[in-house]
Amino acid sequence: MAREIGPVILDLKNLSLSFGGVKALTDVSFDVCEHEIRAIIGPNGAGKSSMLNVINGVYRPQEGEIVLRGGHFTNMTPYRAAIAGFARTFQNIALFKGMSVLDNIMTGRNLKMKCSLLQQAFWFGPARREELAHRARVEEIIDFLEIQHIRKTPVGRLPYGLQKRVDLGRALAMEPRILLLDEPMAGMNVEEKQDMSRFILDVNDQFGTTIVLIEHDMGVVMDLSDRVVVLDYGRKIGDGTPDEVRANPEVIKAYLGASH
Amino acid sequence: MIYRENGHFKTSYAADRQIFPIPQDRWAILAILAFAFAGVPLLADEYLFRAILIPFLILSLAALGVNLLVGYCGQITLGAGAFMAIGAYAAYNFMIRIDDMPLLAALLLGGLASAAIGIVFGTPSLRVRGLYLAVATLAAQFFWDWAFLRIKWFTDYSPSGSVSIANLHVFGWKIDSPLDKYLLCLAVLTLFALLAKNLVRGAIGRQWMAIRDMDVAAEVIGIRPMYAKLSAFAVSSFFLGVAGALWGFIHLGSWEPAAFSIDRSLQLLFMVIIGGLGSIMGSFFGAAFIVILPIFLNQFLPWLGGLVGLGISTAAVSHAEFMIFGALIVFFLIVEPHGLARLWSTAKEKLRLWPFPH
Amino acid sequence: MAFFLETLIAGLMVGMLYSLVALGFVLIFKASGVFNFAQGAMVLFAALAMARFSEWIPGWLGIESLFLANLLAFAITALIMFAVAWLIERLVLRHLVNQEGATLLMATLGIAYFMEGVGQTAFGSDIYEINVGMPKDPVLVLQNVFEGGVLVSKEDLIAALIAALLVAALALFFQKTGTGRALRAVADDHQAAQSIGIPLNRIWVIVWCVAGIVAIVAGIIWGSKLGVQFSLVTVALRALPVVILGGLTSVPGAIIGGLIIGVGEKLSEVYLGPLVGGGIEIWFAYMLALVFLLFRPQGLFGEKIIDRV
Numbered sequence: 001m002a003r004e005i006g007p008v009i010l011d012l013k014n015l016s017l018s019f020g021g022v023k024a025l026t027d028v029s030f031d032v033c034e035h036e037i038r039a040i041i042g043p044n045g046a047g048k049s050s051m052l053n054v055i056n057g058v059y060r061p062q063e064g065e066i067v068l069r070g071g072h073f074t075n076m077t078p079y080r081a082a083i084a085g086f087a088r089t090f091q092n093i094a095l096f097k098g099m100s101v102l103d104n105i106m107t108g109r110n111l112k113m114k115c116s117l118l119q120q121a122f123w124f125g126p127a128r129r130e131e132l133a134h135r136a137r138v139e140e141i142i143d144f145l146e147i148q149h150i151r152k153t154p155v156g157r158l159p160y161g162l163q164k165r166v167d168l169g170r171a172l173a174m175e176p177r178i179l180l181l182d183e184p185m186a187g188m189n190v191e192e193k194q195d196m197s198r199f200i201l202d203v204n205d206q207f208g209t210t211i212v213l214i215e216h217d218m219g220v221v222m223d224l225s226d227r228v229v230v231l232d233y234g235r236k237i238g239d240g241t242p243d244e245v246r247a248n249p250e251v252i253k254a255y256l257g258a259s260h
Numbered sequence: 261m262i263y264r265e266n267g268h269f270k271t272s273y274a275a276d277r278q279i280f281p282i283p284q285d286r287w288a289i290l291a292i293l294a295f296a297f298a299g300v301p302l303l304a305d306e307y308l309f310r311a312i313l314i315p316f317l318i319l320s321l322a323a324l325g326v327n328l329l330v331g332y333c334g335q336i337t338l339g340a341g342a343f344m345a346i347g348a349y350a351a352y353n354f355m356i357r358i359d360d361m362p363l364l365a366a367l368l369l370g371g372l373a374s375a376a377i378g379i380v381f382g383t384p385s386l387r388v389r390g391l392y393l394a395v396a397t398l399a400a401q402f403f404w405d406w407a408f409l410r411i412k413w414f415t416d417y418s419p420s421g422s423v424s425i426a427n428l429h430v431f432g433w434k435i436d437s438p439l440d441k442y443l444l445c446l447a448v449l450t451l452f453a454l455l456a457k458n459l460v461r462g463a464i465g466r467q468w469m470a471i472r473d474m475d476v477a478a479e480v481i482g483i484r485p486m487y488a489k490l491s492a493f494a495v496s497s498f499f500l501g502v503a504g505a506l507w508g509f510i511h512l513g514s515w516e517p518a519a520f521s522i523d524r525s526l527q528l529l530f531m532v533i534i535g536g537l538g539s540i541m542g543s544f545f546g547a548a549f550i551v552i553l554p555i556f557l558n559q560f561l562p563w564l565g566g567l568v569g570l571g572i573s574t575a576a577v578s579h580a581e582f583m584i585f586g587a588l589i590v591f592f593l594i595v596e597p598h599g600l601a602r603l604w605s606t607a608k609e610k611l612r613l614w615p616f617p618h
Numbered sequence: 619m620a621f622f623l624e625t626l627i628a629g630l631m632v633g634m635l636y637s638l639v640a641l642g643f644v645l646i647f648k649a650s651g652v653f654n655f656a657q658g659a660m661v662l663f664a665a666l667a668m669a670r671f672s673e674w675i676p677g678w679l680g681i682e683s684l685f686l687a688n689l690l691a692f693a694i695t696a697l698i699m700f701a702v703a704w705l706i707e708r709l710v711l712r713h714l715v716n717q718e719g720a721t722l723l724m725a726t727l728g729i730a731y732f733m734e735g736v737g738q739t740a741f742g743s744d745i746y747e748i749n750v751g752m753p754k755d756p757v758l759v760l761q762n763v764f765e766g767g768v769l770v771s772k773e774d775l776i777a778a779l780i781a782a783l784l785v786a787a788l789a790l791f792f793q794k795t796g797t798g799r800a801l802r803a804v805a806d807d808h809q810a811a812q813s814i815g816i817p818l819n820r821i822w823v824i825v826w827c828v829a830g831i832v833a834i835v836a837g838i839i840w841g842s843k844l845g846v847q848f849s850l851v852t853v854a855l856r857a858l859p860v861v862i863l864g865g866l867t868s869v870p871g872a873i874i875g876g877l878i879i880g881v882g883e884k885l886s887e888v889y890l891g892p893l894v895g896g897g898i899e900i901w902f903a904y905m906l907a908l909v910f911l912l913f914r915p916q917g918l919f920g921e922k923i924i925d926r927v
Contacts, residue, residue: 056480082482094477096470098538106463107470111482113463117491123458128274131462135273174481336720384908387915391653391719395862396911398855399904410895522855526727533724579739586732593725594713 005226006034009210010178015054015064017047017234024050025061025234032178037204037211039221041245042231043254048214049091051231052180055212056081056088082111085177089167089184091214097156101166104155105141108173109134138173145169145199161192168199172207179203181213185220193217197224222246230254279457296446301439309438316551317445318506323531323543324456325499330529331537332460333492334472335385336394339401340500340528342381345520346404347374347501348508349414352423356416363430363509367448371501378497385489401522408517424514441510448506452499457540459495468492469538530585534592536601545600557581624769625888626881631771631778633880635839638781639857640864640872641788642832647866648805649825650711652722658854659730660699660830662846663737665837667695669746669846688750692834699830702733707823715818716808734851743848748841777839784835788828789869797824805867856900859907865917875918879903 010032017025025047032038040048053059055066057076066073068084087108096104113134115127142151145165150158155166164184171179184200185193197220203209215221221228222242230238230251238244238251245251270276280286304313326340351370355361381400385393408414415423428435435444459465467488470478479485508515527550535546558577565572572580596602639657646654671691681687710725753772792798803811804821812818837846840853860879864871886902911917 058476058480078476078479079482079484082480088480090477094474094480096473096477098473099466099469103466103469107466107478107483108481110463110467110470115463117459117464117495120462120464121455121458123462127458127462131277132273135277139273170481334720336723384911388911389915391723391866392862392911392915392917394653394720394723395858396904396908398858399901399908402901402904406897406901410897529724529727575743576739579735579743582731582735583739584735586728586730586735589728589731590710590725593717593721593728594710597717597721 005036008032009034009069010055010212011067012055013065013067015051015061015066017050017054017059017061023234024059025054025231027064028231028234028236029064030229030236030239032210032212033226034210035204035208036226037200037213037224039225039228040212040214040231041216041218041221041228045233046231047234048231049182050234052088052182052212052214056086056180082174086180087171087174087176087178088180089164089171089182091182091186093160093163093167095155095163095167095170098154100152100154101147101158101169102138102142102151104166105138105169105173106134108170109138111174141169141172144172144202161188161195164188164192164196165199168196172203175207176209178210178212181211181215183214183216185215185217193220200224277461279461293450297443301443304442306438309442311555312551313442314438314445314511316547317442317449318503318511319528319531319551320544320547321445321449321452321506322500322503322528323535323547324453324540325496325503326528327532327535327537327539327543328456328460328468328499329492329496331532331539331542332465332472333468333489333496335382335489335492336390336529337397337496338394338522338525338529339381339397339399340496341520341522341524342401342404343374343378343497343500344504344507344524345408345517346377346497347371347504348515348520349408349423350374350501351505352425352508353414353416355425363428363435367502367505367509370505371498374501374504375494375498378493378500379490382490382493382497385493386486398522401525405517405521408520422514422516423508425509428509435510445506445510448502452502453540453544456499460540464488464491472538530589532599533589534599536599536604539599539601541604542599542601545604549600553585554581557584625884627770628774629881629884630877631774631880632884633877634778634781634785635836635876636857636860636880637785637873637876638832639836639854640860640876641785641869642829642836643854643857643861644864644866644869644872645788645792645801645825645832646829647861649801650722650804650822651719651808652711652726653719653866654829655723655726655854656730656733657829657833657857658851659733659737660702660833661837661840661853662848662850663702663733663837664695664699664830664834665748665841665846665850666737666741666746667698668692668834668838669748669841670741671695672748673746684749684751692838695834696831699834700827703823703826703830706826707819711822712819730851734848738848746841746846748838748846750838750842773843777843780835780839784832785873788832789873791828792869797821801825856903859903862917863907863910865919868917868919871917871919879906882906 008031012031013029015025015028016023028047028051040051042048050059054061055076057073057078057080060075066076071084073080073084096107099107113130115130119125119127142148145168147162147165147169150162155163158166168181168184171181181200185196188196200211200213201224204211213221213225215224225242227240228238228242228245229236230245230248232254237254238248240248270281275281278286280289300313322340322344325343326337329335329337347370349370350373351366354366354369355363377400381397384396388396409421415421430444433440435441460468467478467483468491470481470483471485471488471492475485478488504520507519512519531546531550532543533546534549535544536542557580558574561577561580562572592599639661642657642660643654646652668691671694672687675681675687675690679690681690706729710729711722714722714725753776756769756771757775758769792801800811800816800821801824803814803816804818808818811821836853837850840850844850857876860872860875863879864873864875883899883903887896887899890902891898
């Protein structure tokens with residue numbers, strides 16, 4: 001591959017998160033380098049989704065900090081995370097059900113659209129130009145994901161696999177520096193998984209986007225990712241290249257040797 | 261056969277984002293507008309203007325405002341009437357306290373005042389969701405009901421509590437006859453409907469719908485809930501304020517706070533439910549339906565009663581109105597939660613395929 | 619001081635009535651996720667039925683005794699309210715399972731309109747009286763503590779006692795009986811409750827019947843105080859702030875919220891009202907609840923919601 005893995009751009013330091021008495025994350029630290037594909041794996045309830053939620057500010061950790069390109073964030077909010085260049089997809093698809101595929105992806109351009117409410121109300125002039133310019137960009141993403149034929153369909157009517165693709169499209173529309181993917185292949189059949197893997201690799205390759213992903217399918221994880229973090233019961237039990245992680249005795253124990 | 265998209269290829273994104281992408285629709289809407297501006301004045305009599313057309317136009321405008329907030333942004337409001345009242349009383353005060361205040365400016369200022377207060381009463385939406393918010397909006401309703409009744413300054417110390425404005429004119433055009441009033445309301449409504457459509461098809465409309473459909477995801481892609489929600493409250497209140505000012509100035513002539521009571525708020529909510537949540541067209545359908553229904557029942561029920569030899573009193577008619585109203589709302593929610601607008605688009609869909617349904 | 623106490627006690631007694639109506643809201647919301655805007659219409663409907671039957675029954679059956687007539691009227695009204703509950707489940711709720719809260723709220727608005735129409739068509743739309751023999755004269759209490767004592771309306775006192783009893787009974791019913799447990803299960807999760815064999819439809823009929831009883835009692839109390847008339851529907855509107863203050867899902871919240879609103883309303887009316895022109899009761903409660911919500915969005919006792927994505 002042509003891409004080159006750069007320096008650390010995201011450094012997570014000693015994150016702890018709990019809900020009431022339940023500890024979701026305990027003192028977890030790891031870093032993410034520019035342009036790499038970083039996977040988070042672990043058994044159910046290991047705190048993987050909580051980890052992503054902490055990174056982009058949906059949950060606020062009780063302890064620890066997030067260092068992004070030298071900037072320190074102790075209280076990240078989803079909005080700040082979006083401005084800082086994070087985009088994400090969701091485990092249980094969180095698309096806007098009442099809107100078409102096109103509009104869903106257009107919402108991803110939101111941060112880049114600057115026209116005021118008044119300009120939009122009168123439409124002609126700047127608002128129209130802006131809308132059309134972004135429409136062109138969104139059409140590129142639609143082409144990239146091969147979903148041209150459904151662009152006017154309300155997302156609620158789409159099958160699961162396509163919804164996942166639209167979810168990715170919306171995240172891509174934000175032109176993120178770092179893309180967080182929460183189980184992008186959950187519930188897909190083999191063919192759909194292959195498609196999704198190809199999109200993820202292409203995104204990483206063509207746009208140089210750094211990717212942090214959670215995935216259950218070990219085959220996919222080991223093939224795609226450059227480095228892997230393993231969580232269990234909210235603690236980090238392994239970190240390294242796929243091969244290193246595969247050889248880690250603690251990881252094997254956590255999975256009962258069931259890595260395939 | 262005739263009504264279809266085939267053969268009309270879009271060659272630019274601009275063409276694809278038109279309000280009415282199908283040419284027949286564009287012609288139809290132009291024809292309707294032309295008829296409304298030129299045809300109706302020739303045909304309608306005074307009763308039609310006063311009892312149906314003018315209320316329909318103004319309530320359509322109000323319903324549009326409610327629909328922007330409830331249908332597009334998903335924030336339920338039970339206090340829409342209060343914002344009509346704010347618009348009406350604010351415009352009234354601008355008219356009487358400032359010499360030579362132009363009518364249109366007063367309407368706009370009324371709307372702006374309503375928008376500002378809408379933002380204040382919208383702030384709970386940042387913390388409170390769904391049903392709690394619905395109840396919270398009642399606070400606005402009851403507070404302003406009270407304020408316009410008890411704070412005499414608002415009504416210019418009028419002893420009866422009712423206020424009125426005389427000598428309305430726009431750029432030298434005297435708004436006097438029902439026809440003048442009709443044309444003014446029609447012009448305002450046409451403009452505002454266009455603005456509303458522009459908003460909901462643009463970036464801000466997508467923000468509102470994103471908040472409505474999935475607020476956590478919306479925040480993650482960089483939509484600020486505060487801006488989206490409060491702007492929806494502001495725009496909605498602005499529409500309601502202008503509608504309220506028109507209702508007071510043009511339709512009623514002289515009015516009391518009771519004109520904008522909670523019943524008005526609920527009526528507006530029904531309009532958007534029956535017409536179709538999240539549909540500009542639906543607001544018109546809903547308003548038409550609710551304006552015409554009581555008039556129809558008033559004529560029809562006594563006639564029906566006479567047919568079977570029963571005298572039906574006006575009280576009975578108004579009770580029957582309640583029942584039919586209630587039943588229709590439940591019926592719509594069960595059978596067609598998307599309202600008349602959905603029936604309309606289903607019909608269009610069918611027409612597009614006709615005569616080959618497969 | 620005595621005057622303050624009088625106001626406070628009057629507030630507590632009104633508050634008890636609010637608690638009662640609020641409990642009607644909470645029960646239905648817990649069991650079916652429906653925010654029942656028709657509660658006010660049910661109160662009006664029940665009060666109208668009660669007033670008219672107690673007026674008609676002596677003529678129909680030749681009964682002299684006021685007590686017996688009232689008892690019969692109560693029984694008939696209760697039967698009617700049960701029928702209403704059954705019809706609402708059959709014709710409306712059953713078809714709206716798993717719909718959003720907003721849709722259900724609007725459906726109950728439809729029900730409210732319908733019942734207001736039916737009630738007034740069937741029972742008339744004038745002002746009627748309910749006479750259940752409530753004493754109208756006030757009593758003086760605490761004469762040995764304060765000079766002049768504290769003046770308390772006997773009627774309000776009895777009403778508050780009845781309301782308190784009913785509230786206690788409902789709270790017990792909800793916490794201790796098998797049906798109550800089933801209700802709570804349904805409240806937690808419709809589908810899960812169904813899957814362990816709790817009949818959802820029957821549970822809904824039961825809660826609406828309970829709400830019907832609450833409506834009758836509230837209707838009688840308010841009806842005998844103010845006369846049975848259309849404005850009774852606003853009783854429910856006044857109890858709404860109680861529900862959001864206490865939390866939509868909390869029985870103790872409804873009780874304590876009712877008392878807070880009752881007292882707040884009376885105190886504000888007496889001490890704040892004259893400064894701003896009076897009549898502030900109706901919005902003061904809402905503002906109180908609203909300000910409170912800003913700090914605790916889930917209400918006093920409601921459950922905190924954690925978003926999962």
